[in-house]
Amino acid sequence: xxxxxxxxxxxxxxxxxxxxxxxxxxxxxxxxxxxxxxxxxxxxxxxxxxxxxxxxxxxxxxxxxxxxxxxxxxxxxxxxxxxxxxxxxxxxxxxxxxxxxxxxxxxxxxxxxxxxxxxxxxxxxxxxxxxxxxxxxxxxxxxxxxxxxxxxxxxxxxxxxxxxxxxxxxxxxxxxxxxxxxxxxxxxxxxxxxxxxxxxxxxxxxxxxxxxxxxxxxxxxxxxxxxxxxxxxxxxxxxxxxxxxxxxxxxxxxxxxxxxxxxxxxxxxxxxxxxxxxxxxxxxxxxxxxxxxxxxxxxxxx
Amino acid sequence: xxxxxxxxxxxxxxxxxxxxxxxxxxxxxxxxxxxxxxxxxxxxxxxxxxxxxxxxxxxxxxxxxxxxxxxxxxxxxxxxxxxxxxxxxxxxxxxxxxxxxxxxxxxxxxxxxxxxxxxxxxxxxxxxxxxxxxxxxxxxxxxxxxxxxxxxxxxxxxxxxxxxxxxxxxxxxxxxxxxxxxxxxxxxxxxxxxxxxxxxxxxxxxxxxxxxxxxxxxxxxxxxxxxxxxxxxxxxxxxxxxxxxxxxxxxxxxxxxxxxxxxxxxxxxxxxxxxxx
Numbered sequence: 001x002x003x004x005x006x007x008x009x010x011x012x013x014x015x016x017x018x019x020x021x022x023x024x025x026x027x028x029x030x031x032x033x034x035x036x037x038x039x040x041x042x043x044x045x046x047x048x049x050x051x052x053x054x055x056x057x058x059x060x061x062x063x064x065x066x067x068x069x070x071x072x073x074x075x076x077x078x079x080x081x082x083x084x085x086x087x088x089x090x091x092x093x094x095x096x097x098x099x100x101x102x103x104x105x106x107x108x109x110x111x112x113x114x115x116x117x118x119x120x121x122x123x124x125x126x127x128x129x130x131x132x133x134x135x136x137x138x139x140x141x142x143x144x145x146x147x148x149x150x151x152x153x154x155x156x157x158x159x160x161x162x163x164x165x166x167x168x169x170x171x172x173x174x175x176x177x178x179x180x181x182x183x184x185x186x187x188x189x190x191x192x193x194x195x196x197x198x199x200x201x202x203x204x205x206x207x208x209x210x211x212x213x214x215x216x217x218x219x220x221x222x223x224x225x226x227x228x229x230x231x232x233x234x235x236x237x238x239x240x241x242x243x244x245x246x247x248x249x250x251x252x253x254x255x256x257x258x259x260x261x262x263x264x265x266x267x268x269x270x271x272x273x274x275x276x277x278x279x280x281x282x283x284x285x286x287x288x289x290x291x292x293x294x295x296x297x298x299x300x301x302x
Numbered sequence: 303x304x305x306x307x308x309x310x311x312x313x314x315x316x317x318x319x320x321x322x323x324x325x326x327x328x329x330x331x332x333x334x335x336x337x338x339x340x341x342x343x344x345x346x347x348x349x350x351x352x353x354x355x356x357x358x359x360x361x362x363x364x365x366x367x368x369x370x371x372x373x374x375x376x377x378x379x380x381x382x383x384x385x386x387x388x389x390x391x392x393x394x395x396x397x398x399x400x401x402x403x404x405x406x407x408x409x410x411x412x413x414x415x416x417x418x419x420x421x422x423x424x425x426x427x428x429x430x431x432x433x434x435x436x437x438x439x440x441x442x443x444x445x446x447x448x449x450x451x452x453x454x455x456x457x458x459x460x461x462x463x464x465x466x467x468x469x470x471x472x473x474x475x476x477x478x479x480x481x482x483x484x485x486x487x488x489x490x491x492x493x494x495x496x497x498x499x500x501x502x503x504x505x506x507x508x509x510x511x512x513x514x515x516x517x518x519x520x521x522x523x524x525x526x527x528x529x530x531x532x533x534x535x536x537x538x539x540x541x542x543x544x545x546x547x548x549x550x551x552x553x554x555x556x557x558x559x560x561x562x563x564x565x566x567x568x569x570x571x572x573x574x575x576x577x578x579x
Contacts, residue, residue, distance in 0.1 A: 011578070045400075045578075045579070048404045049404075050400055050403055050404060050578070050579040051578040051579065052576070052578070068406045068407070068408070069406070071404065071405065071406040072406035074404070076400075076401065076404040078397055078400045078401060078404075079397075080397060081401070082396050082397050082398050083398055083401060084312070084316050084319075084398065086315075086316060086319030086320060087315070087316075087319070091315070095308065095312055096401070096405065098304075098305075098308045099305060099308060099402075099405040099406070099407055100405065100406065101406075127319075140401070143401065
């Protein structure tokens with residue numbers, strides 16, 4: 001769906017994107033994470049041909065970046081969506097639909113469905129100037145889906161939305177996933193990204209510095225085991241399953257394993273050794289922890 | 303072409319909703335009201351004065367008509383500059399253009415659509431003022447329109463050129479910078495025209511040459527002077543009695559201005575296509 005090699009963008013003496021090389025597969029919900037000023041929005045703009053790269057190449061939907069036929073199957077919700085404030089939501093959607101080549105009943109039907117989906121039917125005939133920030137974001141989301149896209153770029157889609165609005169966005173992303181649509185999501189809300197994305201990459205100073213597959217089992221899991229009496233031999237035996245084995249309390253053992261798949265084996269081994277297991281508490285590293293690890297201590301708030 | 307029409311339609315809807323059309327119509331009607339009152343009183347006074355001959359009366363009415371057109375032309379040019387001054391730069395600054403430019407259309411179609419939509423409004427404004435002046439002069443003073451078929455296309459070209467300069471500037475500069483430059487561009491033409499006229503009237507060749515050179519750099523005002531020349535009566539044109547015929551731009555300037563307009567539009571498209579949005 002997206003493939004780029006060494007995309008680089010420089011504005012004068014400022015490097016906005018150092019090296020964007022990535023691949024996004026069909027139907028993937030892809031998260032693009034990084035602090036402010038990391039070059040996320042510029043990267044999206046390059047993929048949408050809103051900004052020409054200084055160097056590097058890329059393909060979107062199998063065609064070179066900027067190809068018009070490919071853009072007809074792409075949807076885009078910019079950060080802080082804005083449009084002519086005198087238009088109503090219906091007029092805005094009608095205008096954008098026409099630019100996608102839609103006309104007549106198919107367009108009107110699509111507009112009705114989308115307005116209903118983003119819960120703006122009641123406000124459909126009101127000018128955008130009277131809309132709240134969240135309503136603007138929702139009508140922007142509707143316009144990004146007008147063309148029944150195969151690839152959708154969402155740049156901070158929940159910006160300005162209340163919790164209900166965020167839930168709405170999340171459910172729409174789930175629907176897109178079910179339809180096999182690829183979603184390129186740029187968001188600061190790591191919890192949301194963690195809940196929706198299959199895979200994320202971390203961008204720092206215009207360069208991808210890390211990647212994490214969220215749909216796969218966690219690579220490193222910290223376990224807290226509440227057990228009965230266990231001697232030093234048990235602790236030594238556990239070392240075959242993991243590292244950093246400690247015993248902070250007489251009935252608690254902590255250790256770090258390489259995969260969640262090791263948990264049942266550990267429990268089974270302890271039971272075989274005659275150690276009663278009262279509770280197992282895996283502590284998976286949150287995306288926020290990973291984000292902070294990847295960014296390092298030298299990264300400052302943007 | 304369909305996308306150009308769609309963008310032009312949006313431009314017209316937006317102008318109507320922002321009350322630009324209403325403001326233009328109200329100001330044009332106010333202008334015509336003042337003009338018709340002035341013409342009515344001038345005509346009554348001249349008709350009641352036996353010492354004013356028919357020829358003098360016609361000459362005065364022609365002068366009033368030309369002054370009316372001078373003001374209408376100036377207002378139309380300013381309208382044409384201010385109308386699209388933020389159409390590209392403003393939408394780039396606000397981010398509105400990102401949603402538009404990410405659609406499957408060529409950026410040239412965005413520029414052409416906005417240009418066409420604004421041009422329709424600017425030409426409608428010019429034609430409203432021009433028609434009003436001609437109707438008032440005809441109905442109140444009985445003066446038939448002279449040279450209008452030649453003059454109006456020239457005034458339309460001047461408005462088109464001024465508007466195109468403002469659109470082209472908007473593809474490159476911020477709104478305020480663009481406004482200053484577009485008005486300045488017309489101001490240069492305006493003062494160049496005056497210099498050329500004074501040079502022609504007084505016979506100072508150097509002034510006339512400077513004026514002509516300025517017209518080549520900024521040809522807008524030369525279209526007005528050529529149009530005014532066509533609207534003068536034959537006797538005034540041959541004698542230079544109304545001064546507007548003191549230095550008449552060459553008909554080749556029409557081609558120069560048309561070429562200038564096309565070049566400015568091409569520049570707008572090229573610049574906007576390359577611009578980071």
